[in-house]
Amino acid sequence: MKRALALCLLGGCFGYSKLPSDRPDPKLRTIKDAKILDMQINLNKQPGLCPGKEGKLYVNGTVQWPNMKPVLRSIGADVDSFAPAAFTIKGPLVTGDAEAHLHPDPDVLKSIEDGFVLDVTYKPEPKFSFHQMFPPEYSCFTGSSVAGAEGSMGQGGDGGVSGGAGESGSPAGNGGPGARGGNGGRLQVFVTVVSTKFYPKLYAVIANETFYLAPAGRPILFAAPGGPGGQGGGGGEGGHGGDQETDSVERPDGKGGTNTVLVGKGPAGHGAAGGSGGDGGDGGNGGVVEVTYDSAFPELRQFIEVNVDGGAPGAGGPAGPGGQGGGTNAEENAQNGQNGPDGQEGRPGRSGREGRASVRPGSVANMFRSIRGIQLLGGGGVPATTPRRRR
Numbered sequence: 132m133k134r135a136l137a138l139c140l141l142g143g144c145f146g147y148s149k150l151p152s153d154r155p156d157p158k159l160r161t162i163k164d165a166k167i168l169d170m171q172i173n174l175n176k177q178p179g180l181c182p183g184k185e186g187k188l189y190v191n192g193t194v195q196w197p198n199m200k201p202v203l204r205s206i207g208a209d210v211d212s213f214a215p216a217a218f219t220i221k222g223p224l225v226t227g228d229a230e231a232h233l234h235p236d237p238d239v240l241k242s243i244e245d246g247f248v249l250d251v252t253y254k255p256e257p258k259f260s261f262h263q264m265f266p267p268e269y270s271c272f273t274g275s276s277v278a279g280a281e282g283s284m285g286q287g288g289d290g291g292v293s294g295g296a297g298e299s300g301s302p303a304g305n306g307g308p309g310a311r312g313g314n315g316g317r318l319q320v321f322v323t324v325v326s327t328k329f330y331p332k333l334y335a336v337i338a339n340e341t342f343y344l345a346p347a348g349r350p351i352l353f354a355a356p357g358g359p360g361g362q363g364g365g366g367g368e369g370g371h372g373g374d375q376e377t378d379s380v381e382r383p384d385g386k387g388g389t390n391t392v393l394v395g396k397g398p399a400g401h402g403a404a405g406g407s408g409g410d411g412g413d414g415g416n417g418g419v420v421e422v423t424y425d426s427a428f429p430e431l432r433q434f435i436e437v438n439v440d441g442g443a444p445g446a447g448g449p450a451g452p453g454g455q456g457g458g459t460n461a462e463e464n465a466q467n468g469q470n471g472p473d474g475q476e477g478r479p480g481r482s483g484r485e486g487r488a489s490v491r492p493g494s495v496a497n498m499f500r501s502i503r504g505i506q507l508l509g510g511g512g513v514p515a516t517t518p519r520r521r522r
Contacts (some may be wrong), residue, residue: 161210163255165194168201170213170259172251179268179329180225180247183237188220188227188251206231213253222249235267239343242267243504244328266329272345274436275338277316279358279415279483285309285448288406288474291370293454299400299468300370300454306409306477309361312442315418315486318355321495322435323425325505334431335505337498344505350434355418355486357442363477366406366451372468375399375459395461399468402454408477414442417486426492428508435490441483448477 170192180186190206190213206213220227224236225247235247246264253259288304318339324347325335332347345351376396381389417439424431456468496507 160196162194162204162213165196165204165211167192167194167253167256167259169193170253172249172261172263174265177268178270179266180233180235180242181268181271182235182239182242184235184271186233186235188215188218188231188233188249190218190231190253217254219252219254220249221251222247225249227251239267239269240502240504243344246329269333269344269346272336272343273349274345274352274354275318275320275336275341276352276354276356277318277339277418278354278356279313279315279418279442281358282310282312282361282412282415282442282445284361285364285409285412285477287364287448288367288409288451290367290451291403291406291454293371294373294400294457296373297376297397297400297457298373300372300403300471302403302471303367303369303406303451303454303474305406305474306364306366306448306451308409308477309363309412309445309448309480311412311480312358312360312415312445312483314415314483315355315357315439315442317419318353318421320353320420320422321424321498322351322422322431323495323499324428324431324508325499326508327505332508333505334434335499335502342499342502348434350436352436352438353420353422354438355420355488356438356440357415357417357483357486359443360412360414360445360480360483362446363409363411363448365449366408366474368452369403369405369454369471369474371454372400372402372457372471374457375461375466375468377459377461380463392463393461395459395464395466398466399457399459401468402456402471404471405451405453405474407474408448408450410477411445411447411480413480414444414483416484417441419486420488422488422490423493423495424490425495427496429492432490432492437488437490439486439488441485444480444482446477447479450474450476 175189195201215231216229226234246266251261285307288306291301291303294300321337334345377393384390451474453471459465
């Protein structure tokens with residue numbers, strides 16, 4: 132037993148693939164039949180909790196069924212695992228659900244100094260309760276974007292009406308044009324390098340007055356692309372031609388009797404033309420991105436990326452199919468109708484114009500000086516107004 136407990140303590144986090152092979156038969160033994168010898172909570176391979184991004188709680192425990200050796204078990208759906216719903220998960224900055232998913236507060240400043248504190252209790256045996264702090268981490272912050280909205284799709288064309296007996300169908304309606312994509316917005320950004328209680332080096336960002344942190348040494352993208360144009364609406368289907376009219380005519384059968392023969396009356400109706408697809412919408416124009424990074428850290432430039440591309444053109448709407456020609460079951464004077472021609476595909480829209488971007492060094496420390504929980508690693512100046520928090 133001591134050896135099993137040592138393995139639990141030294142093993143740390145493990146995934147389902149690393150569970151021991153000596154699992155009891157789930158049909159015979161469940162976790163409620165076992166004695167729990169030890170339990171720990173952790174985040175497995177997660178380095179911490181990123182504000183606003185869902186995380187996952189993991190549980191490792193040493194359990195023993197009667198007449199068996201102690202074995203390791205974790206949280207999971209199997210009957211011999213710890214059920215996620217069996218844990219209560221609470222915290223001032225974290226909520227947990229029945230699947231043991233963790234939902235940390237998105238405000239970066241709230242967890243910057245004290246991290247995320249969790250109170251976790253295993254409800255079937257409340258003696259296994261934990262009060263634990265997990266550090267914040269910032270890998271979910273990769274930049275900022277004020278992209279233009281995508282243009283809406285054009286309305287589809289109405290289908291044509293099918294013809295009555297011997298009548299041609301009516302033409303279909305054309306698809307409507309796709310809407311133009313929205314223009315990219317305006318993004319004003321300041322970037323410097325800071326440390327916190329948990330990290331010796333991070334990138335600190337203020338983008339349109341919103342503050343957040345990002346891992347150092349990774350690219351940060353600031354984007355204001357135009358929205359793509361909407362696709363043109365599809366052309367409607369042409370109306371089908373009506374079937375050929377017929378008369379029943381008695382013909383001699385050569386044996387002194389008669390046979391009833393169906394004789395066509397005029398041609399069957401023709402199928403009508405399909406509608407043409409609507410033209411695609413134009414892409415929106417790219418916006419404006421202005422980035423000022425701390426001149427005390429010239430290496431920042433290589434990690435700053437911008438995107439002010441114009442929006443992609445919307446595709447033309449598909450052509451509507453022509454209506455089918457009417458058929459016939461006439462035995463004499465049979466005349467099928469002709470299929471209607473397909474419509475034409477819509478024309479694609481035009482790409483939006485590229486926006487404007489500038490990335491330059493400058494003095495930015497004043498923008499960050501009054502933000503609690505961070506230590507500036509370069510620059511200096513007078514305290515500035517605290518920016519809005521990340522939401």
